[in-house]
Amino acid sequence: MSNIREIAERSGVSVATVSRVLNGFTGVSDETRKKVLAAAEELDYAPSAAARALVTRRSLLIGVVLLTGDQPEFQHPYFQVVLDGVKNALDREGYDLLLLGGDVESSGEDTYVERSRRHRVDGVILMGAGFDNPEVERLVGLGLPTVAVDLELQGKRAGFVSSDNVEGARLAVRHLHECGCRRVATITGMSHTSPGVERLRGYELEIKKLKLPKQAELVRAGDFYVETGHRGMKELLALAEPPDGVFAASDLSALGAMRAIQEQGLRVPEDVAVVGFDDIQFAALASPPLTTIRQNKVAIGSEAVRALLAMLEDPPAPPPAIRVPVELVVRGSSCRAPRSAAG
Amino acid sequence: MSNIREIAERSGVSVATVSRVLNGFTGVSDETRKKVLAAAEELDYAPSAAARALVTRRSLLIGVVLLTGDQPEFQHPYFQVVLDGVKNALDREGYDLLLLGGDVESSGEDTYVERSRRHRVDGVILMGAGFDNPEVERLVGLGLPTVAVDLELQGKRAGFVSSDNVEGARLAVRHLHECGCRRVATITGMSHTSPGVERLRGYELEIKKLKLPKQAELVRAGDFYVETGHRGMKELLALAEPPDGVFAASDLSALGAMRAIQEQGLRVPEDVAVVGFDDIQFAALASPPLTTIRQNKVAIGSEAVRALLAMLEDPPAPPPAIRVPVELVVRGSSCRAPRSAAG
DNA sequence: TTGTAAGCGTTATCAG
DNA sequence: CTGATAACGCTTACAA
Numbered sequence: 001m002s003n004i005r006e007i008a009e010r011s012g013v014s015v016a017t018v019s020r021v022l023n024g025f026t027g028v029s030d031e032t033r034k035k036v037l038a039a040a041e042e043l044d045y046a047p048s049a050a051a052r053a054l055v056t057r058r059s060l061l062i063g064v065v066l067l068t069g070d071q072p073e074f075q076h077p078y079f080q081v082v083l084d085g086v087k088n089a090l091d092r093e094g095y096d097l098l099l100l101g102g103d104v105e106s107s108g109e110d111t112y113v114e115r116s117r118r119h120r121v122d123g124v125i126l127m128g129a130g131f132d133n134p135e136v137e138r139l140v141g142l143g144l145p146t147v148a149v150d151l152e153l154q155g156k157r158a159g160f161v162s163s164d165n166v167e168g169a170r171l172a173v174r175h176l177h178e179c180g181c182r183r184v185a186t187i188t189g190m191s192h193t194s195p196g197v198e199r200l201r202g203y204e205l206e207i208k209k210l211k212l213p214k215q216a217e218l219v220r221a222g223d224f225y226v227e228t229g230h231r232g233m234k235e236l237l238a239l240a241e242p243p244d245g246v247f248a249a250s251d252l253s254a255l256g257a258m259r260a261i262q263e264q265g266l267r268v269p270e271d272v273a274v275v276g277f278d279d280i281q282f283a284a285l286a287s288p289p290l291t292t293i294r295q296n297k298v299a300i301g302s303e304a305v306r307a308l309l310a311m312l313e314d315p316p317a318p319p320p321a322i323r324v325p326v327e328l329v330v331r332g333s334s335c336r337a338p339r340s341a342a343g
Numbered sequence: 344m345s346n347i348r349e350i351a352e353r354s355g356v357s358v359a360t361v362s363r364v365l366n367g368f369t370g371v372s373d374e375t376r377k378k379v380l381a382a383a384e385e386l387d388y389a390p391s392a393a394a395r396a397l398v399t400r401r402s403l404l405i406g407v408v409l410l411t412g413d414q415p416e417f418q419h420p421y422f423q424v425v426l427d428g429v430k431n432a433l434d435r436e437g438y439d440l441l442l443l444g445g446d447v448e449s450s451g452e453d454t455y456v457e458r459s460r461r462h463r464v465d466g467v468i469l470m471g472a473g474f475d476n477p478e479v480e481r482l483v484g485l486g487l488p489t490v491a492v493d494l495e496l497q498g499k500r501a502g503f504v505s506s507d508n509v510e511g512a513r514l515a516v517r518h519l520h521e522c523g524c525r526r527v528a529t530i531t532g533m534s535h536t537s538p539g540v541e542r543l544r545g546y547e548l549e550i551k552k553l554k555l556p557k558q559a560e561l562v563r564a565g566d567f568y569v570e571t572g573h574r575g576m577k578e579l580l581a582l583a584e585p586p587d588g589v590f591a592a593s594d595l596s597a598l599g600a601m602r603a604i605q606e607q608g609l610r611v612p613e614d615v616a617v618v619g620f621d622d623i624q625f626a627a628l629a630s631p632p633l634t635t636i637r638q639n640k641v642a643i644g645s646e647a648v649r650a651l652l653a654m655l656e657d658p659p660a661p662p663p664a665i666r667v668p669v670e671l672v673v674r675g676s677s678c679r680a681p682r683s684a685a686g
Numbered sequence: 687t688t689g690t691a692a693g694c695g696t697t698a699t700c701a702g
Numbered sequence: 703c704t705g706a707t708a709a710c711g712c713t714t715a716c717a718a
Binding site: 001046047048049050051053054059064068075077080081084087088091094096097098099100101110114115117118119120226255259262281282285286287 | 390424427430439
């Protein structure tokens with residue numbers, strides 16, 4: 001593979017001049033510029049990111065950390081779309097994306113933090129991390145510019161972007177109430193994640209505000225995935241007084257819940273109305289189609305990038321703390337036309 | 344951030360010795376080793392991948408190209424899992440993953456090939472590319488070691504891994520036949536992709552072998568996504584003689600087909616049996632649960648990595664051409680217990 | 687067992 | 703407008 005010295009020789013100028021041309025600097029005669037460009041073309045030149053990074057001290061690399069469960073099949077579809085938003089935004093800005101996993105087992109000592117450092121990434125986008133992730137502290141302690149998705153990171157150089165989970169949960173409960181549900185349960189997300197606790201909080205706040213029955217038995221612990229949704233719903237249906245509406249903290253668990261309901265020979269939404277959270281691709285394809293709180297996943301991804309690059313450009317600026325609005329999407333798993341909430 | 348010179352100074356040795364210690368070379372006294380390691384620890388040293396890559400001429404970076412449609416929401420869930428397999432395998436081998444998109448619009452001149460070259464990736468894993476991708480030729484022409492997923496790349500340094508699509512399609516058709524279907528249609532994948540043409544070929548071969556009616560009207564063009572599955576099925580049901588079984592070239596289109604059937608007030612599998620391809624997470628969650636041809640997605644990902652690294656280690660070795668076996672998974676969308684294919 | 691020094695491919699400073 | 707040249711952080715002969 002050719003380098004700027006070869007270009008310099010072939011076009012009869014110095015490497016400095018070649019560098020100037022290649023970087024679009026002004027103050028180079030048109031004639032030399034043409035010669036250099038021609039030589040570069042002929043040699044099929046491609047610059048070396050490593051050499052550049054070494055001297056400029058900027059890698060133009062962003063570490064994107066995707067912390068997912070162990071079972072790949074069970075990766076949450078939500079992240080896929082956020083990642084796509086991140087990727088496209090990064091592309092547009094000329095940054096490259098180093099995808100880092102959180103598979104601590106196989107990586108051994110080689111955590112995503114170490115890999116980020118080794119590659120001198122300019123910044124990090126952290127997805128899927130809970131409060132319990134041991135590496136996070138290290139990451140912000142290092143002062144490596146970081147934007148977390150779905151985790152309220154706060155640091156000199158660390159901020160976050162996430163959906164308005166509390167408001168989303170409130171919307172869901174209010175909608176169920178407007179559909180005529182009088183006993184509204186919830187299946188929660190993981191309690192060591194921000195979305196988990198925030199959606200539970202939103203549920204509780206709205207239950208209280210609407211003066212709906214607030215009972216511990218109506219709250220089942222889940223983990224955002226199908227199985228716990230299924231199990232939680234089975235438990236709810238086994239109650240002496242089962243709920244007539246349920247808010248699941250994720251679409252996946254809502255789908256599990258719907259399955260449990262239908263397995264009991266009950267109907268959605270007539271017997272139990274269901275509202276999920278996320279609006280993953282399959283929410284609309286379920287039968288009945290799932291009413292849900294839509295997260296603007298692409299916006300979350302691109303906002304994370306925007307915020308991160310802003311931090312890079314203006315170090316003293318305060319780190320981002322961004323809430324992306326959510327939206328209620330009414331489909332067949334709840335009432336079609338919300339009636340008024342007459343007692 | 345500290346470097347080996349600082350470590351050298353602090354521990355009173357030369358940079359060469361530090362390098363030796365850090366790389367686990369033998370022939371260093373235990374005493375110096377300890378001193379160096381201690382100094383490195385104190386300085387919280389992290390090696391520079393760029394500097395290393397520059398001198399060793401190995402980046403330990405693999406470019407993973409994910410060519411997806413424009414609409415992120417419509418990304419196929421299949422790739423997510425393959426990507427996970429790739430990521431974990433790469434992790435285990437100490438390689439890092441540069442995620443490259445194919446968004447030609449926004450990337451402009453900066454294609455995934457150029458980015459790969461700039462970063463001096465040691466190899467490339469190409470996913471989602473069809474026959475029509477203009478960059479592919481460039482990629483193999485460059486001699487950059489490449490393994491394509493779902494595309495029969497052949498080159499001095501280019502090979503492929505993909506599912507046994509022909510066999511999978513045959514299995515699907517045979518199963519439908521065993522379920523008693525006598526008029527079996529198909530909704531195809533994109534004709535500019537290997538899985539698209541291979542699954543169609545498998546369908547045709549098995550239709551012929553089983554002496555089932557072979558008619559052009561039973562073959563509807565699709566693109567692996569939900570909408571074409573839905574549309575194709577609607578067309579099939581509008582036929583004078585509609586099919587009683589359909590093989591969709593992907594689970595997504597199978598789901599679309601099921602929806603079309605149910606919208607007509609018909610039942611799956613009683614009126615029309617449906618078999619998909621992929622076994623994505625949601626196949627099992629559909630109602631009825633979808634019978635499908637399971638691709639071993641994780642294996643495809645890790646095989647691609649294994650094959651690529653093998654090429655890197657042994658350049659003269661012939662490039663890989665790997666077929667990963669598929670498997671019929673019978674669920675509710677076809678007959679539960681395949682009856683014998685009595686005329 | 688250890689040190690010296692020559693690169694790897696760039697950019698950037700400083701002269702001219 | 704152009705050219706030398708010193709870094710950037712590391713590995714690796716080659717010497718000692």
